[in-house]
Amino acid sequence: MLIDYQSMSLWELLAFNSPGWGGALLSGLALSLQIAVLGYFFGLIIGLFGAIGKLSQNLLLTDLLYCYTTAVRAIPELVLILLIYFALPNVINDVLYSFGFDGVEINGFFAGVLVIAFVQGAYATEVIRASIAAIPKGQIEAAHAFAIPKYKILYRIMIPSMIPHALPGLSNLWLIATKDTALLAVVGLTELTLAAKQAAGASKQQLTFLLAAGALYLLVSLLSEVLFKYLIKRTEKGQTHGS
Amino acid sequence: ETLRIGIATEPYPPFSVPDASGQYTGWEIDITKAICAEAKLDCEIVATAWDGIIPALLSRKIDVAAASLSITEERKRVIDFSDKYYQTGAAVIGPKNKPFGSTPSELDDKIIGVQGASIHAKFVKKHYKNATIKEYQTQDEANQDLYSGRIDATQADALTLESFLASADGMKCCELKGMAINDEALLGAGIGFGLRKGNIELKEKLNDAIQAIRDNGQYDTISKSYFSFNIYGE
C-alpha cells in the first residue's frame, strides 16, 4: 500500500530514516559528489594534455583535438551517456557474440564518471589553453633558453603561472560537474536530483524537495567557492603588483 | 534465469511510487509481481529513468518494460507489446468559474494544456483544431498552470486528473468537464508490457498470465485496494 505523505510534517518528510527523504537526499548528494570529483579530476588531466596538444605544432593532433572539443562540448550529455552506456556495449557485444564470447557490461557508475570526465576534459582544454596563452611569452622563452626540459617547463613554469588565470574558469567547470551528475539518473543511479524528483513526485510536496535539493547544491557550491578562493589567493602571489 | 523487469524511477502514483529507501510500491508493481508468480517467472525489478527504458530494453539490460507504456501502432515498429493490462479513458477538466463541456466545438477557442509527447497531445492537436495547445513535460506542471490560470483546460488520463481534482488545489479551482470522445487509433489500445521484438515465447507467457489473473480474481483483489472503479477498462 502507498505511504500517506499528506499527513506528515515538514520534519517528518525530511527525516533521515524512511519514510522521511532526508537520508535519500544526502546519499544522493554523496553519490553526485563522488562522481563529480572523479569526473572532474580526470577531466582536468585530459584538459591539461588537450591544451598542450592544441598549442603544439602538430597539425594532426590539433585537428583531432579541435574535433574533440567542439563535438563533445556540443553534444548534449544525455546523448553521450546513452551512447556510452547503452549503444557502445551493444555494438561491442554484437561483435563478441558473433565470435562466441560472453557479453560485457559497463557499470553505471563507471559510465557516469567516463562521461563527465570526457565532457569536462573538453571544457577544461579550452580554459587551460586560454590561460596558457595568457602567460607572458617571454617567461616561457626564458625557460626554453635555459634548457629546462619540456615537462618541467610545464609543471614548474607554465602550470604555476597559468593557474591564477585558469582558476575562475575551472571553478565554473566544477560547479557544472556537480550539476551534470543529474544525468546519471538515466543509468539508474539515484543521485541528488533524481532523489529530489522522486521525493517530490511521491509526496506531492514539489516545492519542499526542490528547495531542499537547491539548498544542498548551494551548500556544496559555497563550500567549493571558499576552497577556490583560498586557492586563488595562494597562487596569485607575485602575479599582481605590490600593494 | 531471472527476468529483468524495467520500471521508471520517476514516481507515477498510484501505479509505481518509490519510497526513501529505494523500494517501489504501487498497483503496477503489485500486478507485475502477480503476473510473474502466475507465469512462474523469476523476476527482478530494475529501475531506470524514463529516458533510459527503451534503450535498456533494446540493449538487453532489461527484458520487459513495465512502465505504463501505451500500445500504439507507431511504437510497434520498434518494440513488441503484450496484451493490455489496464486502460483508462481520457478526461477534460477546467476551472469551476468557466462553464463549458468536453466536445471539440466547445473547446475551440480555449488554451488547452497537455503533457507533451503523450497520446493526449496528439489527440488534442487532431480534434481541437482551433484551440491553443501548450505542451508540458509532466501532467503535474499542466495542472499547476491550470490552477494559476495560464490555461483554460487540460486533457489527460482520467485517473491522473481524478487524483488532482481530489487534492487541495484541485478542489479549490477545478472540476471535471467530461470524458473525451473515443478515438481508438490515437488513444490507443491500452497499456501493455514492452518487449524486445521477436521474443514471442515470453510474450505468450505474459499474455497467458494476464488472462489467468483476470480469470482467477487476483487482478480484481489487487485493484480494489487502489481504485474504486474498473481499471481494466473495456
Place this chain on the structure above:
Amino acid sequence: MGHETARKTRYLFGIRWLFPHRMILLVLLCLLVFSLVTKLDWYWIAEYKSAILSAVWKTILLLVSTFIVGFILAVPIGLVQVTGPRPLAMVAHSFCSIIRGTPLLLQIWIFYYGFGSVFPEIEGIRESFIWPFLTSAWPYAFFALTLSVMAYEGEVLRGALSGVPKGELEAAKAMGMKPFKILTRIWLPRAIQRTLPIIGGEVIIQLKATPLVATITIIDTYAIFSNIRLETYIVYEPLLLMTLIYLILAGAVTLIFTFLERQYKNR
C-alpha cells in the same frame, strides 16, 4: 636554398583543407554519415519537419538574445568586483554565488511556478494588458537564462579585467582618460581579447542550458526530439539528428569565435 623550400612548401600546402590527414578524416566522416543514413530508420522526419525547424529557431533565439543581454549586464557585475566599492562588490559577488551555486532548472521552476503562481492572486491582473505576457513562458525563460549568463560571465569578466597589465591602465590614467573611457577603450577590449576562447566556451555551455526551458512548456530543439523519441520509441535516430543540429550550432559558435580570436591575435 632552405628559404626557397620553405616558400615552396607553404605554397604547396597553401589550401589548408588539403592536408592529407584532413582528407582521411573527411573520408571517414562521409563513410560514417553514409552508413548512418542508409542503415537507420528516418521515416519520422517528414512528419516532424516543421516542428523541428521551429524548435531550432527557438533555441537560436533564446541563446542569442539571452547571451547578448546577459553579457552586457555582466560587465558591471564583473567590474564592481574588481574596483569596488565594497558593498556593491559584495552584492555582485553574492549574486554570482547564488546563481552559479544552484541548478538552473531550479531557478527556472522557481520563477515560473513559484512567482508565476503568485501573479494570478493579484487583484485585477487578469484583465490588465500584461496578463498575456505573464501567462506565456517566454519572459520567465528569458529572465532565468539571462540571469545565469550574467552570473557566469560576470565571474569570467572579473578574472579577465583583473588580469589586464596594470601598466597599460596606468598609461591611460596618466593621460587623463576618464574611467568610463578607460573601461570601454582599453580595459574591456583588452580583457575580452584575452578571454575570447573562454567566452566561446561559455556560449556553448549556455547553448546546452537552453533545453531546460522545455520544463516550462517551450518546445526547443531538445524537447522536440524528446517528444519524437517518446512518441515513436525510436531511440538513436532522433538523438543522432539532434546531435547533428547541436554540432552545427556549436560549430557555428566556434567558427565565429575563432574568427574573432584571429582578429585579436596580437599580444
Place this chain on the structure above:
Amino acid sequence: MDRNKPLKTKYILEVSDLKKTFNDIDVLKGINFTAQKGDVIALIGGSGSGKSTTLRCINMLETPTAGEIAIFGQHIDLIPDHANGLKVKSKEQLRSIRQRIGMVFQGFHLWSHLTIEQNIIEVPTQVLKIPRDLAIEEAHELLKRVNLFDKRHQYPSCLSGGQQQRAAIARALAINPDLMLFDEPTSALDPELVSEVLAVMKDLASEGRSMIIVTHEMKFAAEVANKVLFLNQGVVEEAGTPNDIFYAPRSEKLKQFIRSIK
C-alpha cells in the same frame, strides 16, 4: 589648451616633502624641488633610489604617503582615505591636469590590443576630442619624427625594444603636453637614436614645455637639462646645474656616483 594662461605662481611644478612608503619600507623620505616653465630637470641616482616612484607620485599614479604637490599652479588636494592613507580630493581636477602631462614609462606600457598608430591617436581622439583625420595626420608627423612611420600598422608585440620606446614617446607627444615626465626615455635606444630623441627634446624645451627626465645617460642629462637632481635613498641629496653636479659635486655620495660614471 591653456598653456599660455598666466599662472598664479611662477612654478609649473612644486613638490614639497613628498614621502612614500611601500609595505613599511620608506622609499621616498621627503623630496623637495620645483620646476619653472621651460625647465628641463634630470633626475639621476642609483638603482632603487626612488626615481621612478617620484615621477609616478607627481601625476598621482602612486598616492603619496605624505607631502604636497602643485602642478600648473594648482595644488592637488589630498584627503585622508581610511584604506590607503591619502587619496586625491578632486578627480576632475586631477584629470584635467593629467591631460596636460605626457608620460613615458620605464616599461613603455603600450596598449597591446591597438596598433602603433591607434595607440597614438587614442588619447587625442577620445580625450581631447580632436577629429580623427587631424589626429592621424599629427600621428604620422610624430611617427616620422621618431622614425617609425612604416611600422604604424604593427602591434606593439612585433616591435623591437627601441621601436616600442619610440612609439611610447610619440604617444606622449601626441597630447601636446605642457609638462613631460620621462622615465628613462633612452634606455632601449642606440646612440644614434638617443641623439635623435635628444633633438626632439630640445625642440620641446624650446617650445616652452617643461620636462622631468629620469635618465642614466649623463651626457644626455648634461646636454638637455638646466637642472639636475641627484636622488639617493629617497632624498634629494644634491641639486644644481649640470655643471655644478657633474664637475663640482659636494656630497660624498654624489662624488662617488660621478666617479663611477667616468
Place this chain on the structure above:
Amino acid sequence: MDRNKPLKTKYILEVSDLKKTFNDIDVLKGINFTAQKGDVIALIGGSGSGKSTTLRCINMLETPTAGEIAIFGQHIDLIPDHANGLKVKSKEQLRSIRQRIGMVFQGFHLWSHLTIEQNIIEVPTQVLKIPRDLAIEEAHELLKRVNLFDKRHQYPSCLSGGQQQRAAIARALAINPDLMLFDEPTSALDPELVSEVLAVMKDLASEGRSMIIVTHEMKFAAEVANKVLFLNQGVVEEAGTPNDIFYAPRSEKLKQFIRSIK
C-alpha cells in the same frame, strides 16, 4: 659541464648565412660571424637592425629561415617542417647546448610566480641537478655580486627596472655558462651599476667564457669586447676590433652611426 673538453673546431660559435623572415619581411638577410673561446663580441647597430633577432636565433628561440649555426663545435641540424619552414632536428642536442648558454633578455622575463632567489636557483636545481642548499648558497653569492641580496624574497613585480635587470643577469650567471648572450644588459642600469656589471663581465671573460653582447653603450663595448660587429638592416655591415670599428670605420653607414654617437 664539459667546458674543458677539446672542441673539434677552434670556434665556440659559427654563424653562417643566417636568414630570418617575419611575415615576408626579411629581418636578417645573411649574417656571418664566428667566435672563439674567450671572445667577447659586441653587436651594435641601429634600432630594428636585427640584433635581438640574431641573438635569439643563436639559441634557436627563433628558428632561422635559412642558414647554419654551430655551437661548441656541434652543428645544429635543421630539417624542413611543413608549417614553419625549418625546425631543429635533435631537441636533445639543442637542450644540452642551451644548458651551457646563459641568456639575459631585453625584457628580462623573470618568472613572475617565483621570488628572485627562486628565479635564480630554478635552473641549477631543476636542470643541472645541483643540490638545493648549494644552489642557494651560490645564488646568495651572485645576489651579493649584483647587489640584490636584500631583495631576494621579493617577487619581480616589486622590483625597479634596474633591479629586475640585475636579477636577470644573476639568473643567467647561475648556470655557470660557457657562452653568454646578453641583450642590452645595461639598458636599465645607472652608470654606477654599469661599471659594476662591466666588472662582472670582465671577470667572466677572464674565466674563458665567451660572450655575445648587444649593447648601446659604446664605451662599454670598447672596454669589454675584443670584437665588434656592426649590424645594419639585417647584415653585418662591418666587423673588427673596437679600435677599427670606432676609430677607423670604413663603410658610410658605420661612419654615420659613429658620428651620431660622438
